[in-house]
Amino acid sequence: MIKFGTNGWRAVMGEEFTFQNVRTVTQAIANYFNERFSREDISIVMNYDTRFLSERFAMESAKVLSHNRIHVLFSDRDGPSQAQAYQVIKRNAQGGINFTASFNPPEYNGLKFSMESGAPAMPAETDKIEEEVRRLxxxxxxxCPYYPKNDYIKRIGLQEDYLSYIEPKIDFAAIRKSGIRVAVDLLYSTSREYLDEILEENGVPIEEIHGYIDPYFGGIAPSCTEANLAELKTFVREKKCNVGIATDADGDRFGVVDENGDFISQNLILSLLLDYVVKEKGWR
Known part of the structure; x- marks a missing residue:
């Protein structure tokens, strides 16, 4: 039975996660949007990760939406979840669909459904989708394999807009002045040419591993756990870097390793960030 969790619907490909089920869930989402907005110019930002068949699942979903006269802004390559969320907001879209199973093992895929805020849909909304899936x-x-004109599906880029948005928010001068060297473990993920590129273009020296697509993620789950970052821990020491940073499959989770190759808890990093924005930025 198709169930949405806190980050969407996830299942093993070929078992529950099939093209037919993707079409059914997408039709349920289309019905939800058409009923909620009752307008002709509904648009959805479509994104996907580096998993096996993710782009094909996304395109099949886009075709179902286009059949329902919903405009699809289709990412021109796999992209991080937050880059998609930014496009939803910037383009005043009514929501987004992202094909990703995040940190789950390679045999999984998933469909993450987001609202016009760019944030994931809450249970009050996903419960309606589940009910419509059951009805369908x-x-x-x-x-029905009939697709309207191709102008309902438009390819867009996510990277340039997103990097331009976050770059002014980062004090790269301070990072350069510190002289730190950063090891980046991209874990074969959507953060390729995002995390590494923004650092390099702003003069921060980096060393990089796993910066290419592998749908099997090197044989491990693309999760930023200490066990999965064993290569990064060794890499940091070998390259004499000051810090190592990793991201998961869809770029919304992170892992950090210090100069000795020791893993640092994400909770500790988030506590330090909270302390900084409260004391230095005056956030309340």
Whole structure:
């Protein structure tokens, strides 16, 4: 049975996560949007990660949406979840669909449904989607292979806008002045040419590993746990870097290693960030 959790619907590909189920869930989302907005110019930002078949699942979903006269802004490559969220807000879209299973093992895929705020849909909304999925399934829903004109699906870039948005918020002069060297473990993820590029273009010396696509993520789950960052820990010491940073499959989780190759808890990093924004930025 298709169930949405806190970060969408996730399941093993070929078992529950199939093209037919993706079509059914997408039709349920289309019905939800058409009922909620009752307008002709509904638009959805479509994104996907580096997993096996993610882009094909995303395109099949886009075709179902276009059949329902919903405009799809389709990412021109895999991208981090937060880059998609920024486009939802910037383009005043009504929501987003992201094909990712985040930190789950390679055999999983997922569909993350977000609202016009760019944030993931809450249970009050996903419960409605689940109910509509059950209704469609009980009626034997089968997608009719007719697609409207291609102008309902438009390719867009996520990277340039997002990096331009966050770059002014970072004190790169202070980072350069510190003289630190950063090891970056991209874990074969959507952060390629995001995390590494923004550091390099702003004069921060980096050393990089796993900066290419591997749908099997090197045989491990693309999760920033201490066990999964064993290579980064060794790499930091070998390259004499001051810090190592890793991201998960869709770029919304992180891991940090210090200059000795010791893993630092994410809770500690978040506590330090909170302390900084309260004391230095005056956030309340």
């Amino acid at each position: 399934s009980s009626q034997g829903y089968s997608f």
